[in-house]
Amino acid sequence: xxxxxxxxxxxxxxxxxxxxxxxxxxxxxxxxxxxxxxxxxxxxxxxxxxxxxxxxxxxxxxxxxxxxxxxxxxxxxxxxxxxxxxxxxxxxxxxxxxxxxxxxxxxxxxxxxxxxxxxxxxxxxxxxxxxxxxxxxxxxxxxxxxxxxxxxxxxxxxxxxxxxxxxxxxxxxxxxxxxxxxxxxxxxxxxxxxxxxxxxxxxxxxxxxxxxxxxxxxxxxxxxxxxxxxxxxxxxxxxxxxxxxxxxxxxxx
Numbered sequence: 013x014x015x016x017x018x019x020x021x022x023x024x025x026x027x028x029x030x031x032x033x034x035x036x037x038x039x040x041x042x043x044x045x046x047x048x049x050x051x052x053x054x055x056x057x058x059x060x061x062x063x064x065x066x067x068x069x070x071x072x073x074x075x076x077x078x079x080x081x082x083x084x085x086x087x088x089x090x091x092x093x094x095x096x097x098x099x100x101x102x103x104x105x106x107x108x109x110x111x112x113x114x115x116x117x118x119x120x121x122x123x124x125x126x127x128x129x130x131x132x133x134x135x136x137x138x139x140x141x142x143x144x145x146x147x148x149x150x151x152x153x154x155x156x157x158x159x160x161x162x163x164x165x166x167x168x169x170x171x172x173x174x175x176x177x178x179x180x181x182x183x184x185x186x187x188x189x190x191x192x193x194x195x196x197x198x199x200x201x202x203x204x205x206x207x208x209x210x211x212x213x214x215x216x217x218x219x220x221x222x223x224x225x226x227x228x229x230x231x232x233x234x235x236x237x238x239x240x241x242x243x244x245x246x247x248x249x250x251x252x253x254x255x256x257x258x259x260x261x262x263x264x265x
Contacts, residue, residue, distance in 0.1 A: 016041030024103030026054035032232035077125035101151040106167035126170035146189040148243035182252030198258025226259030
């Protein structure tokens with residue numbers, strides 16, 4: 013796996029899965045645009061780790077849930093590196109509440125950051141990729157797109173939208189030499205799990221590992237491995253797919 017001299021934008025890459033993806037690409041030669049919206053310190057830490065690997069990194073504050081944030085992120089990428097090869101749509105947020113407690117504000121916030129951003133980031137990034145002859149876009153989904161999870165209705169809807177957008181992008185951007193896919197992770201132990209009521213009990217993670225055929229829950233590095241593979245010529249004929257990385261968790265009834 014060689015990404016030498018490639019430029020990768022990873023949204024929400026200050027910590028968690030985004031950080032692991034950013035470091036994985038850097039370890040294999042890519043220069044990285046680290047994106048954050050609220051917390052600069054973790055993003056700066058990620059950039060510092062990338063630079064220790066001998067790669068270039070810039071940190072861009074941008075809210076990808078807003079058109080201005082998308083413009084800023086891609087414009088700063090072009091200004092710093094002159095182009096773009098890889099776009100990883102990882103940034104996510106959401107109002108985790110039961111159906112009857114959801115608000116319109118929560119719906120709009122969640123869908124804009126998680127799903128709308130994928131469409132319009134791709135729209136903005138595609139010309140830069142086309143100039144280089146090819147490009148790759150991978151978005152992060154979750155099992156909530158096809159399964160019902162507690163308090164997850166608007167996030168699940170946004171993830172289902174991501175998977176639909178992925179299919180449309182894969183078809184319409186193919187003539188520009190751009191490959192588009194999504195990766196859906198199972199139970200991944202990150203800080204984000206703390207926002208789920210059901211996950212506040214440590215026994216839940218143990219139970220998830222016990223019922224996973226692979227014998228453990230998914231790590232951010234597992235996700236990063238698959239995301240990176242989808243950005244290689246070896247995965248050229250995988251288009252518009254959502255690859256589930258869950259250690260077999262969803263195979264069991």
